[in-house]
Amino acid sequence: xxxxxxxxxxxxxxxxxxxxxxxxxxxxxxxxxxxxxxxxxxxxxxxxxxxxxxxxxxxxxxxxxxxxxxxxxxxxxxxxxxxxxxxxxxxxxxxxxxxxxxxxxxxxxxxxxxxxxxxxxxxxxxxxxxxxxxxxxxxxxxxxxxxxxxxxxxxxxxxxxxxxxxxxxxxxxxxxxxxxxxxxxxxxxxxxxxxxxxxxxxxxxxxxxxxxxxxxxxxxxxxxxxxxxxxxxxxxxxxxxxxxxxxxxxxxxxxxxxxxxxxxxxxxxxxxxxxxxxxxxxxxxx
Amino acid sequence: xxxxxxxxxxxxxxxxxxxxxxxxxxxxxxxxxxxxxxxxxxxxxxxxxxxxxxxxxxxxxxxxxxxxxxxxxxxxxxxxxxxxxxxxxxxxxxxxxxxxxxxxxxxxxxxxxxxxxxxxxxxxxxxxxxxxxxxxxxxxxxxxxxxxxxxxxxxxxxxxxxxxxxxxxxxxxxxxxxxxxxxxxxxxxxxxxxxxxxxxxxxxxxxxxxxxxxxxxxxxxxxxxxxxxxxxxxxxxxxxxxxxxxxxxxxxxxxxxxxxxxxxxxxxxxxxxxxxxxxxxxxxxxxxxxxxxxxxxxxxxxxxxxxxxxxxxxxxxxxxxxxxxxxxxxxxxxxxxxxxxxxxxxxxxxxxxxxxxxxxxxxxxxxxxxxxxxxxxxxxxxxxxxxxxxx
Numbered sequence: 235x236x237x238x239x240x241x242x243x244x245x246x247x248x249x250x251x252x253x254x255x256x257x258x259x260x261x262x263x264x265x266x267x268x269x270x271x272x273x274x275x276x277x278x279x280x281x282x283x284x285x286x287x288x289x290x291x292x293x294x295x296x297x298x299x300x301x302x303x304x305x306x307x308x309x310x311x312x313x314x315x316x317x318x319x320x321x322x323x324x325x326x327x328x329x330x331x332x333x334x335x336x337x338x339x340x341x342x343x344x345x346x347x348x349x350x351x352x353x354x355x356x357x358x359x360x361x362x363x364x365x366x367x368x369x370x371x372x373x374x375x376x377x378x379x380x381x382x383x384x385x386x387x388x389x390x391x392x393x394x395x396x397x398x399x400x401x402x403x404x405x406x407x408x409x410x411x412x413x414x415x416x417x418x419x420x421x422x423x424x425x426x427x428x429x430x431x432x433x434x435x436x437x438x439x440x441x442x443x444x445x446x447x448x449x450x451x452x453x454x455x456x457x458x459x460x461x462x463x464x465x466x467x468x469x470x471x472x473x474x475x476x477x478x479x480x481x482x483x484x485x486x487x488x489x490x491x492x493x494x495x496x497x498x499x500x501x502x503x504x505x506x507x508x509x510x511x512x513x514x515x516x517x518x519x520x
Numbered sequence: 521x522x523x524x525x526x527x528x529x530x531x532x533x534x535x536x537x538x539x540x541x542x543x544x545x546x547x548x549x550x551x552x553x554x555x556x557x558x559x560x561x562x563x564x565x566x567x568x569x570x571x572x573x574x575x576x577x578x579x580x581x582x583x584x585x586x587x588x589x590x591x592x593x594x595x596x597x598x599x600x601x602x603x604x605x606x607x608x609x610x611x612x613x614x615x616x617x618x619x620x621x622x623x624x625x626x627x628x629x630x631x632x633x634x635x636x637x638x639x640x641x642x643x644x645x646x647x648x649x650x651x652x653x654x655x656x657x658x659x660x661x662x663x664x665x666x667x668x669x670x671x672x673x674x675x676x677x678x679x680x681x682x683x684x685x686x687x688x689x690x691x692x693x694x695x696x697x698x699x700x701x702x703x704x705x706x707x708x709x710x711x712x713x714x715x716x717x718x719x720x721x722x723x724x725x726x727x728x729x730x731x732x733x734x735x736x737x738x739x740x741x742x743x744x745x746x747x748x749x750x751x752x753x754x755x756x757x758x759x760x761x762x763x764x765x766x767x768x769x770x771x772x773x774x775x776x777x778x779x780x781x782x783x784x785x786x787x788x789x790x791x792x793x794x795x796x797x798x799x800x801x802x803x804x805x806x807x808x809x810x811x812x813x814x815x816x817x818x819x820x821x822x823x824x825x826x827x828x829x830x831x832x833x834x835x836x837x838x839x840x841x842x843x844x845x846x847x848x849x850x851x852x853x854x855x856x857x858x859x860x861x862x863x864x865x866x867x868x869x870x871x872x873x874x875x876x877x878x879x880x881x882x883x884x885x886x887x888x889x890x891x892x893x894x895x896x897x898x899x900x901x902x903x904x905x906x907x908x909x910x911x
Contacts, residue, residue, distance in 0.1 A: 425637035428596055429651040429702065430625030439650075443641040 253386055268393045271339065275392050279335035287327060291315050294504060301511035310507075313500045320493045326475070330497060333464055333474035336392065337505075340399040340460045345453060348404045352411025352452075353437070362412065369405045377402050377466050385470055395472030403460040410452030414445030450513035457509055461502045475501070524738045525572040525595070525706060530604030532590050535561030538602040542566075546603075552761040564590030564599070566762045577732060577739040579753030580764075581746065581785075587762040588742045589634075592710050595740060596629050597621055608706065626655045630699035634711040636691045638683045638698075644670065645679040647694050651702035666701055672731065673697045689720035696728075700735070709741045713748065725751055746786055750774070750794040758782050770794055792875035797868050800906065801890045801899030807832055810839060814857050818847050828886050830897060831861060838897045841865045841886055867891050870898060874906055881906035 257264070282290070294314050299307030320326035355362040380401045384394035418441045426436040442449075468476030475497050482491030533541050533555075541561045544550075552563040565587040572578040582588045593599040595606060597613065606614045613624060630651065639647050645666055652662035670679055673693040683691055692712055699707055713721045725748060732739065743749050749756050750770035757767045758778075766778035774794060777783040806824040808817035808831045821829050821844050829847075831839045840861030850860045865886040868877060880888055881903045888906075890899040 419635075419637075421633050421635050421637040422639060424593075424598055425631070425633060425639075425698075426650075427598055428625060428629075428631040428708075429654045430622040430627075431654050432622065435654060439653075440639060444639075446641075 253383055257386060264387045268388050271343075271393050271396055272391075275335055275339050275396060278338055279332055282331040282335055283328060287318060287324070297508050298504075301508055301515070306507070310504050313504065317497045317500055320497060326478075326493070326497055329473070329475050329478060329494075330501060332472075333476065333498075333501065336396060336399065336464065336467070336472060336474055337457065337460045340396050340403055340463075341453070341457050343396070343400050344404040344407055344456050344460070347400070348407035348452070348456065349411050349449065352408045352449075353415055355408070355412040356415035365408070369409060372401060373405050377463060378469075381466070381470050390471040392472050394470045395467035398470070399460050399463040399467050402463045403456045406455035406459065407449070407452035410455070411445065411449050414448030414452075415441050417448070418444045447513060447516045450509075450516055454506065454509040454513055458502065458506055461498070461505065464498065522574050523571050524574040524576070524609065525578075525740070526607040527568060527570050527595070528605045528607070530568050530591070530594055530601045530606060531566045532564040532587075532594055532599050533561050533566075533602045534564060535559070537561070542603050563587075563762045565594065565601075567604070568759075568762075568764050569604075570757055570764060570767055572738060572740065573754075574738055575736040576754045577741060577752055579741045579743060579749040579756045580759060581743055581749040581753075581756055582759030583744055585761075586759040588744075588759050589710055590762075591759070592631075592708050592740060592742050595706075595708055596625055596631060598631075626651070626702065628704055629706045629708065630702055630704040631708040631710065632692070632695045632699050632712045634714055636683075636688075636695045636715075638691055638694050640683055643680050643682060644675060644686070644694055647683065648697045648701050650698055655702065662701075666697070669697045669701045672700065674727065687720075688716050689724060692716065692724065696731075700731075705738060707737045707739045709739060711742050711744065714744065721748070728752065746789045747793050750789065758785065771799070792878065793873055795874045796870065797872045797874070797877065797888075797890050797901060798870040798899070800874055801901045802905075804830065804897050804900050807897065808842070808857070809834070810857060814847055814851050814855075814860075817842060817857065818844065818851060821847070830887075830889055830900065831857065832897055836896050838867070838889055838891055838895050841889075865889060867895075868901070869893075877901065877906050 291311050291314055295307045295311035297307070298310035314330075317330050318324060318327040321329075351365065355365055377398070380398040381394065384398040384401075388394040388397055422440055422444065423436060426440045431439065464472075464474060465476035465479050468474060468480050471477075475494050478494035479491060479498070481487070482494055531542050531545075532538075533545075535541065538561060541555065541559055541563075545555060545563070545566060550558075552566070555561055555563050568591060570578075580588045580591060590599055594601045597616070601614060604614070605612055608624075608628060611624075613621070616624060639650065642650070645663065648666040648670055649662045652665060657665070667679065670676060673696050675690060675693050675697060678686065678690065683694060686694070692715075695712065713724050716724060729752065741749075741752055743752075750773075753770060755767060755769055756773055757764045758773065758781075759765065760781055766773060766782055768776075771794075773782065774786055774789070774791070777786055806820050806826060806829065808820055808829045810831060810833050817829055817831070821827065827844045828841055829844075830841050833839055840863050842857070842860050842862065846860040846862075850857075864884075865888070866880040866884045867889045868880065869892070870890060877888060881901070884903075887903070888901040889897055890901060892898055
C-alpha cells in the first residue's frame, strides 16, 4: 500500500450536479436540439440512400479527377464501389451512407459553431483566453467521456453520437480560424480601413478571403476527427460502419471486423485527400 | 495657394493611460526616453504642428522610431491622436464621428503603404477597384476607372494577374493605382519606396514626380532617405524622437540646418541630386547678338575676360556660340558673325539635376546653356560650378 493521506475530494459530483441542473432547467432546449438534429440527420441520410449508387460513385470519381488526377479519380471510384460489395445486398453501402450522413451533419454543425467562434476569439482577447483552455481540455479528454453527457442529454441513438462527434471534432476549426484571422497582415487591414471600409467589409473582403486556406485546413482536420469519432460514437447506438466494428469486436469476428475497418479507412482516405486537394486549390490561387 | 492640411499640436502616446501622460508631458516636459522609462508609455508623436499647401509634396523625414509613421497614420486617423487637432480644408477631422470618418476616407484621402498592403487574393484590377467598391460604385463603372488608373501607373496588360506574379516595384504600382483610383485630394505615402531596390526606387521616384506634375495632388510622403526627401519634397519636415525639428525647402535645410542632428543627417547627402541647373547657373550677363555684330562681341568677351560667347537673336533666342579666336580671325577677314556660329555646345533646362550635367560639363569645352522650351537663353553653367557641387 502507498502512504498517501486518506483524503477524499469529490470533484466529479459537481460535474454531475451541473449536468443534472442543465437537464432540469433546459430539457425543452435539449429536446428541441435533439429533434432538429435528428431531422437534419435523417434527411441527409435518406437523401444519400435515395441517390442511385452510381451517382455517388460518379461524384467521387469526378471530384478525384478534377481535384487531383484521372488515375486517382478512377481509384477512388473503384474503392467506394468495393465498400458497397461488402456484406452482400448493399449492406455496407447503406452503412457507409449512414456514417457519411453522421459525419456531414457533425462537420456542418462544427463549422457553423466553430468559424464564428474562431472569428470572435481573434477579435476579442478575453474570449480567446477563456476558450483556449476549454479547447485544450476538449482535445486531451478521452473521447469516450463525451458520450456520458451526450447520453444524459439526448439518450441513445444518432443524436448523442452527433453531439459527441461535434464536441470532439470542433476544436481544430475554431483554433485555425482564430489563428488565420489573427495572422492576416496588419498592413492589409490598415489598407482596408484607409479606404473607409466598415469592420464588416474588412472581415468579408480582406480577413476571411486571406484566412480561407488556413480555415480550410481546419475544416479538413475537423472532418478527419469526426471520422475518427465514428467508431466510438456507435457505442451510444449510432448505426453505421462504426457499429459493425463494435459488433465484430463483441463476437471476435475477424472477417467482419476487417471489412468494417477497411471501409472506414477507405472513407477516411478519400475524404482526406479530396478535402486536402480542395484546400490546396485555395492556396495555389494566391 | 490655399492651406489644405493643418496639423495643430498633435500628439500620439501609446499605453494604458495616454491622456494623463500627455497632460504631464505638456506641464513638466520630459523627453521621449524619460517618459518611456518612467511610465512605460510609448511617445509616438509629441506636439507637432505644420501646414501643407494644396498641390504641395510635403515630405516627413526621420530615422526609424522618430514617429513619422505614427504621425502619418494620425492624418487619416488610423491612429487617433491623443491630443491636438487636424484640419483638412475647414473641417476638423479629429472631431469626426465614425460614419463621417468613413466618408472622409472613402472620398478625400488615400494611403500607400511601405509593404504595399496589396490584397493577395485579388487580381491587380480588383485590387485597384477596392476603394471604389467600398464607395459603392457599380461594377462596370469602377472597372473603367481602375483600367484608366492602371494605365497611368504603367501597369497596362497586367490587370488580370495575381499580385504575387508581379515584382516589388510593380506591386507598389498597384498600391499607387489603388490610392489614385478614388481620386483623393490628399495622398499619404508611408515609405512607399523603401522596400524596393535602389534602381527601381529611382524609377518610381521619377514616375511619382511625373504623375504629380499631371495630377497636382497634395502629397504627404514619409521617408528615412534624405536624398529621396530632397528630390521629391517641395518642403521637408525633419522629425526626431517624436518631434518636428525643422521644416523648410530642401535648399533651406541643406544650407541652413537647424541643429547638429540635421547637419549630420544632410551631411552624406549627394548634392548633385538636389541641386538643379537653376541653382548653379549664372544669369547670362555677357552675351552677343546677331544685330550687334562681330566687333561688339569681341569687346564683350574682352571686357568679361571670357573666351567664348553665346549669340542671341532679337528675341533672346539662342543662335549659337562663337570663340574669341574665330571672332578675331573673322573680323580681320571681314566675315559676318553668322559665318562663325558653332553649335557644338550642350544645352539643358532649368529643372535638370546637376548629377545629370556632370558628363556634359566634362565633355564639352564650352559652358552649358540653360534654355526654355522656346530656346530662349535663361542662364549659363560653367564647368567649375558643376564640379564644385560634387564636393
